[in-house]
Amino acid sequence: MNSAKLVMRSISKRFGGIAALEQAGLEVRAGEAHALMGANGAGKSTMMNVLGGVVRPDHGQILIDGEVVSFASPTQAKQKGVSFVHQELNMLPSMTVAENVMIDAMPTRGGLVDRKAMRLRTAELLRRLDCTFSPDTLVETLSMGDRQMVEVARALVTDPGIVIFDEPTSSLSEREKRRLFDVVLGLKRDGVAVIYITHFLEEIFEVCDRVTVMRNGTTIETRDMHAITAGEVVTAMLGSVEAEERVRPAFISIEPPLLAASCLSRDGAIADVGFEVRPGEVVGLWGLLGSGRTEILRAIVGLDPLDAGELRWRSGDTLDIIRPDKLHRKVGFVTEDRRGEGLLLPLSVAKNISFGNLDKVKGAFGMIDAAKEKTFASGFVERLRIKLSSLSQPVRTLSGGNQQKVVFARWLGTRPKLFMLDEPTRGLDVSAKTEILRLTAELATEGAGVIFVSSELEEMMRVCDRYLVVHRGRIVANLYGDATKDDLMHAVSDGRVAA
Amino acid sequence: MTVLSQPQTGTISWRALSTFLLPAAIIAALLLVMAFYAPNFFRFNNMMNILVQTSALGVMAVGMSFVMVGGGIDLSIPANMAFSAVMGAIAMRYAGVPGGVMVMLLVGTGVGLFNGAAVALLGMTPFVVTLATMTVLGGTTVWMTNSQSIADFPELFFEIVLARPLGIPVSVAVLVVVTAAASIIFAATTFGRSLYAAGLNARAARVARVNVEAVLLVTYAVSGLLAGVAAVLLTARLGSASANLGNDGVVLDIVSACVVGGISIYGGSGRPVGAVLGALFIIVISNSLNQLGVSFFINLVIKGIAIIAFICLDRISSGAQR
Numbered sequence: 108m109n110s111a112k113l114v115m116r117s118i119s120k121r122f123g124g125i126a127a128l129e130q131a132g133l134e135v136r137a138g139e140a141h142a143l144m145g146a147n148g149a150g151k152s153t154m155m156n157v158l159g160g161v162v163r164p165d166h167g168q169i170l171i172d173g174e175v176v177s178f179a180s181p182t183q184a185k186q187k188g189v190s191f192v193h194q195e196l197n198m199l200p201s202m203t204v205a206e207n208v209m210i211d212a213m214p215t216r217g218g219l220v221d222r223k224a225m226r227l228r229t230a231e232l233l234r235r236l237d238c239t240f241s242p243d244t245l246v247e248t249l250s251m252g253d254r255q256m257v258e259v260a261r262a263l264v265t266d267p268g269i270v271i272f273d274e275p276t277s278s279l280s281e282r283e284k285r286r287l288f289d290v291v292l293g294l295k296r297d298g299v300a301v302i303y304i305t306h307f308l309e310e311i312f313e314v315c316d317r318v319t320v321m322r323n324g325t326t327i328e329t330r331d332m333h334a335i336t337a338g339e340v341v342t343a344m345l346g347s348v349e350a351e352e353r354v355r356p357a358f359i360s361i362e363p364p365l366l367a368a369s370c371l372s373r374d375g376a377i378a379d380v381g382f383e384v385r386p387g388e389v390v391g392l393w394g395l396l397g398s399g400r401t402e403i404l405r406a407i408v409g410l411d412p413l414d415a416g417e418l419r420w421r422s423g424d425t426l427d428i429i430r431p432d433k434l435h436r437k438v439g440f441v442t443e444d445r446r447g448e449g450l451l452l453p454l455s456v457a458k459n460i461s462f463g464n465l466d467k468v469k470g471a472f473g474m475i476d477a478a479k480e481k482t483f484a485s486g487f488v489e490r491l492r493i494k495l496s497s498l499s500q501p502v503r504t505l506s507g508g509n510q511q512k513v514v515f516a517r518w519l520g521t522r523p524k525l526f527m528l529d530e531p532t533r534g535l536d537v538s539a540k541t542e543i544l545r546l547t548a549e550l551a552t553e554g555a556g557v558i559f560v561s562s563e564l565e566e567m568m569r570v571c572d573r574y575l576v577v578h579r580g581r582i583v584a585n586l587y588g589d590a591t592k593d594d595l596m597h598a599v600s601d602g603r604v605a606a
Numbered sequence: 607m608t609v610l611s612q613p614q615t616g617t618i619s620w621r622a623l624s625t626f627l628l629p630a631a632i633i634a635a636l637l638l639v640m641a642f643y644a645p646n647f648f649r650f651n652n653m654m655n656i657l658v659q660t661s662a663l664g665v666m667a668v669g670m671s672f673v674m675v676g677g678g679i680d681l682s683i684p685a686n687m688a689f690s691a692v693m694g695a696i697a698m699r700y701a702g703v704p705g706g707v708m709v710m711l712l713v714g715t716g717v718g719l720f721n722g723a724a725v726a727l728l729g730m731t732p733f734v735v736t737l738a739t740m741t742v743l744g745g746t747t748v749w750m751t752n753s754q755s756i757a758d759f760p761e762l763f764f765e766i767v768l769a770r771p772l773g774i775p776v777s778v779a780v781l782v783v784v785t786a787a788a789s790i791i792f793a794a795t796t797f798g799r800s801l802y803a804a805g806l807n808a809r810a811a812r813v814a815r816v817n818v819e820a821v822l823l824v825t826y827a828v829s830g831l832l833a834g835v836a837a838v839l840l841t842a843r844l845g846s847a848s849a850n851l852g853n854d855g856v857v858l859d860i861v862s863a864c865v866v867g868g869i870s871i872y873g874g875s876g877r878p879v880g881a882v883l884g885a886l887f888i889i890v891i892s893n894s895l896n897q898l899g900v901s902f903f904i905n906l907v908i909k910g911i912a913i914i915a916f917i918c919l920d921r922i923s924s925g926a927q928r
Contacts (some may be wrong), residue, residue: 410812410813435815436815440813442813447807447809447810448807448809448810448813449810449813450810451802451803451806451807451810451811452806452807453806453874453875454802454806458799462799462803462814463814463815465796465799466796473795474790474794474795475793475794475795475796475799476794517814
């Protein structure tokens with residue numbers, strides 16, 4: 108059972124100028140569940156896309172059962188026994204279980220779909236997964252857990268030797284999760300090599316035998332699960348956090364709070380979240396991906412609904428209750444999806460900056476004055492040192508860092524007292540990152556409250572004055588700006604194992 | 607960090623081609639043919655006639671441009687126009703000319719608000735909602751009028767709407783005013799910017815505090831109001847109001863006008879003046895083919911092909927942009 112079912116050796120892949128994978132390697136044995144861990148952007152997806160034939164590597168070798176293979180398409184990978192259980196449930200809800208399971212490979216007879224063969228094969232797979240529902244059930248009537256089982260059944264149709272689970276539990280209840288773990292154990296018994304990707308650390312200690320950790324496009328180490336602790340996995344994922352200079356010394360605000368949130372809840376996303384933000388401080392929401400950091404931000408400004416909870420906002424000497432949509436009008440929100448939610452890509456830089464500030468660029472008869480608009484925009488272009496050739500060039504043609512500065516410029520124009528920055532440095536190069544962090548500190552120094560979210564701990568540690576540790580939608584700890592890297596890593600890994 | 611300033615040659619030239627150059631080239635070619643085969647085409651009267659014919663279609667196309675830039679579509683415009691015309695014509699008997707005209711405008715706007723509420727507030731699909739509205743209104747209009755035309759309006763109505771102060775027909779003046787007002791709204795108001803934003807990327811617009819639902823609601827109301835304006839112009843020109851005003855061909859003409867005029871069916875781009883030029887393009891094609899003695903049905907074929915060609919251009923240019 109200890110033979111290597113799959114070996115991926117020195118896999119490299121560049122997209123444009125950016126290395127997505129650099130000499131990454133992975134070895135998975137038949138009959139083991141192998142966890143593949145890594146922070147956001149570490150290269151897990153690209154690695155699995157290489158294995159699945161979706162992406163062709165620039166260099167490197169893949170061996171299955173000792174034989175060198177090379178996939179030009181996902182179909183070829185499938186033929187060699189590689190199968191995916193996707194995180195997103197790509198189901199056709201109005202069709203039956205059997206139809207969904209066999210969608211890629213409908214058995215035919217005389218050119219027509221052989222429904223009987225289809226049902227028999229599906230029933231056989233469902234038995235293997237201990238599912239009690241019939242192949243004729245409509246998928247839309249199934250629970251999330253059962254749908255996940257259908258997804259697993261679909262992956263097993265081809266009798267694969269290698270099955271990749273990508274975030275299989277993110278939408279499952281505790282009981283449904285147990286069932287999924289049983290399935291993984293069953294696959295192991297059948298000698299299948301399972302690759303298990305998740306953001307939830309505690310799960311890998313339950314079902315996996317070994318773990319390979321990826322960081323920055325390469326594989327850092329492979330260890331036996333019983334020879335590693337949760338803290339060590341987190342450390343390997345995040346790397347040695349270099350003690351880079353803070354952009355400004357940690358600051359303790361003694362002013363009365365600007366925003367007070369209490370008992371915020373949204374089913375399945377966040378639970379009982381309460382915190383305060385004071386003027387002049389940068390509050391970091393620290394948690395791994397999927398912990399609910401982004402969901403907290405979105406709920407505060409009404410972009411996602413809230414089931415319960417209360418928000419209060421300072422007006423004069425009192426904190427008054429405020430509705431999320433009203434609060435939205437008072438805060439500057441830099442979302443994590445810059446291109447999808449931050450910018451209007453085909454429109455000019457000037458229009459992107461003035462959007463939301465149009466009252467300030469109006470001239471005669473309340474009409475937008477193009478000259479005023481350009482002056483307004485150019486003020487921010489200078490202040491934030493945005494590099495461009497013309498204010499009327501489409502914002503899409505700017506580099507990532509400059510695009511992000513345009514987003515900041517728009518919100519700066521509205522002079523909000525509170526900024527919420529969700530992964531503001533994502534995808535930026537080192538110098539652009541530093542500029543954005545300096546800008547963040549500058550906003551706080553000028554008296555604004557800032558809520559800062561980042562997947563990169565070293566970044567948080569350069570700018571945050573206080574940390575709220577988020578785990579599974581809850582705030583589990585409150586740490587001060589002098590917290591060390593170890594404190595923060597333990598806060599997040601302890602939370603995980605304890606939960 | 608590099609300073610990126612690649613000129614967008616590809617996309618901009620496609621956009622320019624689809625909004626201006628191509629229609630202009632086709633019209634030029636057509637006019638050349640007309641000069642040889644149907645010199646009557648160039649008579650002052652026919653030219654004025656073309657502008658007058660363009661006015662109602664142009665006003666409706668401007669209405670459609672609001673909806674389409676916001677990312678939707680309003681198929682009920684012609685049916686709404688006929689319905690408003692009939693309602694107003696009936697009202698005119700009792701309430702006089704101003705009353706009748708007001709009814710046309712109010713009914714048009716009301717239907718628009720209904721569409722807008724269904725799309726913006728209830729999240730229904732614009733295509734289906736307005737198709738259904740179109741059917742309901744078309745049926746109602748026929749049923750109310752028994753398929754008869756309503757004629758005999760007060761002379762005052764014609765005297766006002768068909769007047770030609772300084773030789774310019776009122777309907778043409780109305781088109782110019784509507785187009786100018788819409789152009790200003792699109793280019794220089796908060797609403798205009800919000801409209802482009804909502805059409806380009808509703809999620810980004812929401813994050814930037816745009817009330818996307820309210821913006822969309824207004825676009826349908828405007829398109830309804832302009833259907834009412836078109837009802838006034840057409841009723842006066844034809845001297846009667848009937849269900850037939852909003853026949854199936856009109857909806858095709860409006861959509862063609864917008865698409866030919868560079869208004870993206872994917873939302874977020876285009877200008878009202880483009881829709882008006884598109885309307886002119888459609889009318890010139892119909893009018894000249896008509897004068898050349900080409901059958902009405904061939905005319906339909908040519909219009910359909912033109913739409914497909916321009917949607918194809920739209921696809922290419924927006925594909926390059928997004």
